[in-house]
Amino acid sequence: MAGQSGHRPADGDFNAISHDRRFRLVRKRSRRLAMGLISSFLGWYFLYIALSAFARDLMAHPVIGHINVALLLGVLQFLSTFLLAWRYTRYSRRMIDPLTAQLRTEADIRAATNEAVIAERRRLEDWTPPGDHRQARHRMGGTR
Amino acid sequence: MTSETTGGRALTIGLFVTFILITLGITIWARVNTKNADDFYAGGRTFSGAQNGIALAGDYMSAASFLGIAGIIALSGYDGFLYSIGFLVAWLLTLLLVELMRNAGRFTMADVLSYRARRQPMIRTAAAISTVTVSVFYLLAQMVGAGALVSLLLGIRSGETFLGMSPGTAKVMTIVAVGTIMIFYVMFGGMKATTWVQIIKAVLLMGGTVVLTVLVLGRFNFNLSQMLGSAADASGHSGFLQPGGKYGKEVVGDTVKTVLNKLDFISLALALVLGTAGLPHIVTRFYTVPDAKTARTSVNWAIGLVGVFYLMTLALGFGAAALVGHEAISEQDPAGNTAALQLAHVLGAYVGGSLGGDILLAFIGAVAFATILAVVSGLVLASSTSLAHDYFGHVLMLGRPRESQEVAVARFSAFLIGSLAIVLAVIARNLNVAFLVALAFAMAAAANLPAIVFSLFWKRFTATGAVAGIYGGLLGSLVLVFLSPVVSGKVDPVTGKSLSLFPAGVDFHVFPLENPGIVSIPFGFLCAILGTLLSKEAADRTRYDELSVRSLTGIGAHRAVPAPRTAPAGQHAIQDHRP
Numbered sequence: 001m002a003g004q005s006g007h008r009p010a011d012g013d014f015n016a017i018s019h020d021r022r023f024r025l026v027r028k029r030s031r032r033l034a035m036g037l038i039s040s041f042l043g044w045y046f047l048y049i050a051l052s053a054f055a056r057d058l059m060a061h062p063v064i065g066h067i068n069v070a071l072l073l074g075v076l077q078f079l080s081t082f083l084l085a086w087r088y089t090r091y092s093r094r095m096i097d098p099l100t101a102q103l104r105t106e107a108d109i110r111a112a113t114n115e116a117v118i119a120e121r122r123r124l125e126d127w128t129p130p131g132d133h134r135q136a137r138h139r140m141g142g143t144r
Numbered sequence: 145m146t147s148e149t150t151g152g153r154a155l156t157i158g159l160f161v162t163f164i165l166i167t168l169g170i171t172i173w174a175r176v177n178t179k180n181a182d183d184f185y186a187g188g189r190t191f192s193g194a195q196n197g198i199a200l201a202g203d204y205m206s207a208a209s210f211l212g213i214a215g216i217i218a219l220s221g222y223d224g225f226l227y228s229i230g231f232l233v234a235w236l237l238t239l240l241l242v243e244l245m246r247n248a249g250r251f252t253m254a255d256v257l258s259y260r261a262r263r264q265p266m267i268r269t270a271a272a273i274s275t276v277t278v279s280v281f282y283l284l285a286q287m288v289g290a291g292a293l294v295s296l297l298l299g300i301r302s303g304e305t306f307l308g309m310s311p312g313t314a315k316v317m318t319i320v321a322v323g324t325i326m327i328f329y330v331m332f333g334g335m336k337a338t339t340w341v342q343i344i345k346a347v348l349l350m351g352g353t354v355v356l357t358v359l360v361l362g363r364f365n366f367n368l369s370q371m372l373g374s375a376a377d378a379s380g381h382s383g384f385l386q387p388g389g390k391y392g393k394e395v396v397g398d399t400v401k402t403v404l405n406k407l408d409f410i411s412l413a414l415a416l417v418l419g420t421a422g423l424p425h426i427v428t429r430f431y432t433v434p435d436a437k438t439a440r441t442s443v444n445w446a447i448g449l450v451g452v453f454y455l456m457t458l459a460l461g462f463g464a465a466a467l468v469g470h471e472a473i474s475e476q477d478p479a480g481n482t483a484a485l486q487l488a489h490v491l492g493a494y495v496g497g498s499l500g501g502d503i504l505l506a507f508i509g510a511v512a513f514a515t516i517l518a519v520v521s522g523l524v525l526a527s528s529t530s531l532a533h534d535y536f537g538h539v540l541m542l543g544r545p546r547e548s549q550e551v552a553v554a555r556f557s558a559f560l561i562g563s564l565a566i567v568l569a570v571i572a573r574n575l576n577v578a579f580l581v582a583l584a585f586a587m588a589a590a591a592n593l594p595a596i597v598f599s600l601f602w603k604r605f606t607a608t609g610a611v612a613g614i615y616g617g618l619l620g621s622l623v624l625v626f627l628s629p630v631v632s633g634k635v636d637p638v639t640g641k642s643l644s645l646f647p648a649g650v651d652f653h654v655f656p657l658e659n660p661g662i663v664s665i666p667f668g669f670l671c672a673i674l675g676t677l678l679s680k681e682a683a684d685r686t687r688y689d690e691l692s693v694r695s696l697t698g699i700g701a702h703r704a705v706p707a708p709r710t711a712p713a714g715q716h717a718i719q720d721h722r723p
Contacts (some may be wrong), residue, residue, distance in 0.1 A: 009700045017699065018689040026696055034240050041236045042417070045229075049413045052226060052387035053406045056394075060386040065369030066376065070222055070386050077229045078451050084236055085447045089440065092243075097437065100697040107699045 009111050017107065022099045029095050037088055044080060048073055152502030156297060159510035163344075164325060167517075170340045174333035182702075184334035184551045185251040185529050186431040189703065191339060193438040197445020199339045200429050202346030204231070204420075204446065205453055206519040207289055207512055208581050210349060213454070214487075215480025217461020218473055221376075221384035223391050224461050226409075228454035230416030235447045238421045242443045243436040244600050244695040245427065250702050253427045253592060254534040256695075257599050260687040261607035264543060268534040270614040274591045275424040275530035277618060278584050280565060282423075283523045285580035287319055287569035290516040293481065294318040297509040316570055322517060323566035329521045330528065330558040335432060338521045345511075345518035350453060352511040355504075356484070357456040359491040360463035371459070374466040384465070408657045412582060415661030419585030422592030425526035436698050460484050467491070479578065485509060524565070528557035575645055579630040579658065583621065586661040590617030590668035598672055600695060604683045605676050612675025617668025624660035629653050 017023050051059055052070065059070035178184050191199070209231060216224030249255035254271035258264045292315065309317060329337050364371040376384040383389060392409035395401040420426060433439050464473060464483040467490050476482045485508055492504025532554035537545045545553075594613040598605040625631065633651035634643040642648035657663075676683075694700055 014690040014693045014699075015686065017693045017697070023693065023697065027692065030696060037236060037240060041233060045233045045417060046413070048229070049226075049410060053392045053409055056383075056386060056388050060383065066372035066385060067369050068385055071225075071372075074222075074225050074229055075455070077233060078455060081233055081236060081447065082451060085239055085444055088236075088239060089444055092440070103697045104699050107697075 009107055013107060013110060017103060020103065022103060026096055026099050026103075030092075033088065033091055033096075037084060041081070041084055045077065048077055152506055155502060155506040156509045159506055160513055163510055163514050163517075167329065167337075167341045167344065168325075170344075171329050171333035171337040174337035174340070178334050178336055181251070181533075181547045181551050183336060184554055185428070185533065187335035187339050189432060189434055191432045191442075193433060193441030194445055195339070195343060196429060196433050196438070196442035198346045198449065199342040199432075200426065200442055200446035201449035201453070202342035202349070202518055203425050203429060203522040204450055205346065205349060205515065206286060206581075207293065207516045208285065208578075209454075210353075210457070210515055211293070211481045211484050211512060212479075212578070212581075213457045214460040214464060214484040215473070215477070215482070216390060217458065218464035218468070218483035218487075219470065219480040220390035221379060221381065221462075221465070222387050223389045225458055226387060226391060226413070227416070228457060230413050231420070232447070232451050232454055234417045234420035235443065235450065237418065238426065239440065239443045239447070241421050241596065241600075242430050242439045243698075245596070246430045246433070246436040246439040247698040247701045248600075248691055248695040249431065251428065251431055251533050252530050253422075253424065253596065254530065254538075257595050257610050258538070258607075259691050259694075260599065260605070260684055261610070262681075262684065263607070265539045267607050267610050267614075268538040270611045271592075271595075272530045272535040272539075274587070274614050274618050275534075276527045276561065277622075278422075278587050278591070279424050279523045279527040280561065280568070281580045281587070282425075282584035283520055283527075283561075283565045284568055284572060285577050285584070286516055286520050286523070287322060287565055288572055288575070288577045289481070290322045290513075290520070291315040291319040291569065291573050292477075293512060293516065294322075297485065297513065315573055319569045319573060320566055322520065323562055323569070325517060326520045326524055327559055327562035329517075330524045330562070331555045334554075335428075335525060338518075338525050339429075339432060341518045341521060345514040346449065348511045348514055350449065352508050353453060353456045353460070356463075356488060356491060356508065357459045359495065360459050360467070360487070363463070363467065363491070363494065371462055371466060375462040378466050378469050380470065404656050407662060408659055411657055411659035411662035414665060415582060415586035415589050415659055418589035418593055418661075418665060420588075422588035422596060423584070424530060424588075424592075425522040428526045428529055429522075431702070434703055435701065460487060463487055463491075485512070520565075524558050524562050527561050528554050531557040531561070576643070577645075579625070582659055583625055586625075586659060586664060587618055587621045589661060590621050590664040591615075592617075593665075594669045594672040598676070600691070602676075603685065603688050605672070606679050606681050606683050608679035608681060609672045609674075609676030613668050613672025616671025616675075617664060620664040620667040620671075621660045624655050624657075624664055627653055627655040628658055628660065629656070630658050 051073065059068065059073070061069045063069060063072055177188075182188055209228070213224045213228050216227065218224075245253070245256050248259060252271070253275065254268050257271055258267045261267050329341060333341075361368075361371065364374070372385055381389065388394065391412065392406040393402075395405065429442075430439050433442055461483065464487040468483065468486045473480055473483045473486060476486060485505060488508040489501045489505040491501075493501030496503070532550050536553045536557075537543065537550045541549075591614045594617060595610040598613070599610060630644055631653065632644050632646040633653040635641070635648050636643055640648060642650075644650075644653075655663075
C-alpha cells in the first residue's frame with residue numbers, strides 16, 4: 001500500500017456509501033455550489049470580455065481622473081475572484097467538510113474492523129491444532 | 145541594456161550563480177531524501193497548503209506573464225490587463241476541480257480519467273500524449289524566450305562578444321545551459337527539489353515586484369490617476385487606457401476583419417479561462433499535499449498571490465510606459481519583454497544613482513532568470529511523470545511495474561524530454577514562438593478539460609469518449625493553429641515583413657483566427673460526447689458511484705503517511721489501489 005494510509009475500503013462499501021443520506025446531501029450541495037460558482041464567474045467574466053470587445057465607448061468613460069470604467073471593471077474582476085474563492089471555501093468548510101469527515105471516519109472504522117475480522121479468520125484457519133476439537137468448533141462458530 | 149556597466153553585468157552574473165548554487169544544493173538534498181515514487185512524483189505529499197500554494201503560483205507566474213504582460217501593457221496599454229484577468233479568473237475553475245482530483249487521483253490527470261475504464265492502456269496513452277504535447281509546447285516558448293532574454297540581460301548585442309562568443313552562440317549556449325540545469329533539478333531532485341525551487345523563485349518574484357511597484361507608485365506620489373495620465377501622454381496613442389489597443393482591433397471600413405478580430409479576442413479569453421485547470425504542471429501539483437482540504441488551501445494561496453502579482457504588473461506596465469517610454473522599450477525589444485527590466489534600471493537610478501540602477505536591474509534580471517528556470521523544471525517534471533507513470537507504468541507494464549523501476553524511468557524521461565526541448569529550442573531560437581503559450585492553454589482546455597469534467601460528472605461517459613475527446617481537442621487545436629495566420633500568411637502591412645512562423649511569401653492559412661480555442665474547445669467537448677454516445681461499450685455504473693464517493697469524500701485517497709514497510713524500499717510492486 002505504498003503511500004496509501006488508513007485502511008482500504010471494503011468491497012461494496014462504496015456502493016453502500018453512495019446510498020447514504022449524508023453522501024447524497026454532500027453530492028447535492030457540492031453540485032449546487034459548483035453550478036453557482038461556475039455560472040457566476042463565467043457569466044461575469046464573459047460579460048466583461050463582451051464589454052471590452054463591443055462597448056468600448058462605455059469602457060473608455062472616465063470615472064475619477066484618468067481611471068476609467070474599463071480599469072475599474074478589471075480591478076473588480078480581481079476583487080470578485082477573491083470574494084468567490086472565499087465564499088466557496090467558507091461554504092465547503094461549513095456545509096460539506098463536516099459530512100465528508102464523518103463518512104471518512106466511519107468508512108475507516110468499517111474497513112479496520114473488516115481487516116481485523118479477516119486477519120483473525122486467517123490466523124485461525126492457518127492454525128493447525130494438534131487434535132484440539134474445541135478450537136475447531138470455535139472456528140466454525142466464528143465463520144458462521 | 146544600453147547603459148549597463150561592466151560592474152552591473154558582473155553583479156547580474158553573480159546573482160545568477162548564487163541562485164544556481166543554492167538550488168543545486170537543494171537538489172542534492174532532495175536526491176538524498178527521495179526514496180520512492182511518492183517522493184519523486186509528489187514530494188512525499190508532505191508540503192503544507194501555504195508552501196504548495198506559493199509553489200503553484202511560482203509554476204504559474206512564468207517569465208511570459210511577468211515580463212510579457214508588463215511589456216504588453218507598456219506598449220499597447222490596457223489590453224495587457226485583459227490577459228492577466230483571464231489568467232486569474234481561471235483559478236476559480238481550478239478551485240472547483242482541485243479537491244475532486246486530489247481525492248480521486250494519485251500522481252497524474254490520467255489516474256482520474258482512467259478510473260472508470262475497464263481497460264486502461266488506451267486512455268493512459270492518450271493522456272500521456274496530451275500531457276507531453278502541451279508541456280513541450282509551453283516549454284519551447286519558455287526556452288526560446290530564455291535564450292533571447294538572457295542575452296538581453298547580459299547586454300550582449302550584435303557586434304559584441306561575451307566571453308569570446310558572438311551573440312548567436314551566446315543564445316544557443318544560454319538555451320543549453322538553462323536546459324541542462326533544468327534536467328539536473330528534475331532528474332535528481334524530482335518534485336521535492338522542483339517545489340523548493342518554485343517556492344524560492346515565487347518569493348523572489350513577489351519581492352522584486354513589490355519593490356518595483358512601491359518605487360513606481362512613489363514616483364507618482366501614490367496617485368494612480370497621475371501615473372495613468374503620464375503613461376497615456378507618453379504613449380502617444382489616444383486609447384492607451386482602454387481596451388482595443390492589441391486585441392479585437394477595429395479596422396475602419398472592414399466589418400469582416402473587425403468581427404474576426406473580436407472573435408479572435410474572445411477565443412483567446414476562452415482558452416485562458418478554461419485552460420489553467422487542465423495544465424499538466426498545475427495538476428501534478430495537486431498531489432504534493434497530504435489531503436484534499438490542504439489542496440484547496442493551496443489553490444486559495446495561489447489565487448491570492450497570483451491576483452496581487454497581476455495587479456502589480458499593472459503598475460509595472462503603465463509605470464514603464466510613463467517612465468521609460470514607448471520608443472526606448474520597442475528599441476530594446478519590439479515585443480516589450482524588457483520593459484520591466486528597463487523600468488527597474490530607471491527606478492534604481494532614481495533612488496541610488498547609476499549604481500542603484502545597476503543593482504536593481506541585476507536583481508530583477510536574476511529574478512527573471514530564476515522564473516524561467518523554475519517554470520521549465522515544473523513542465524519537464526509534469527511530462528516525465530506522465531510518461532513514466534501513465535505510459536510506462538500502466539501501458540507497457542500493465543499497471544504492475546516495480547516502484548524503483550518506474551522512478552528510474554521517470555528520471556530517464558526527464559532527461560529525454562529535457563534534451564528534446566533543448567534541441568527544439570535551439571532550432572526554433574530565432575522564430576517568433578510567443579503564440580505557443582496561448583496554444584498550450586487552448587490545447588489544455590480542448591483536450592484535457594472535457595475528459596476531466598465528464599469523467600467526474602457524467603454517468604454515461606466511457607473510455608472511448610475520453611480518448612476521442614483528448615485526441616479531438618488536441619488535433620483540432622493543432623490543425624487550426626497550423627492553418628492560422630500565426631503559422632503563415634501574416635504580413636506587416638508597412639514593412640512587408642512576415643509576422644508568422646514561416647517567411648513572407650509562404651501562405652497557406654485557411655482559418656482566420658490566431659487563437660483556436662473558440663472552435664477547438666467546443667470541438668473537444670463534442671468529440672468526447674460523440675465518442676461516448678457512439679461507442680458500443682456501456683459505462684460502468686458501479687465504478688462511477690465509486691469514483692463519486694472517492695472524489696467527494698476522500699475515502700481511500702492517497703495520503704501522506706507512508707504505510708510501514710516490511711521489505712526494503714523500492715522492492716514492492718506498486719499496488720493498484722482498485723479493489
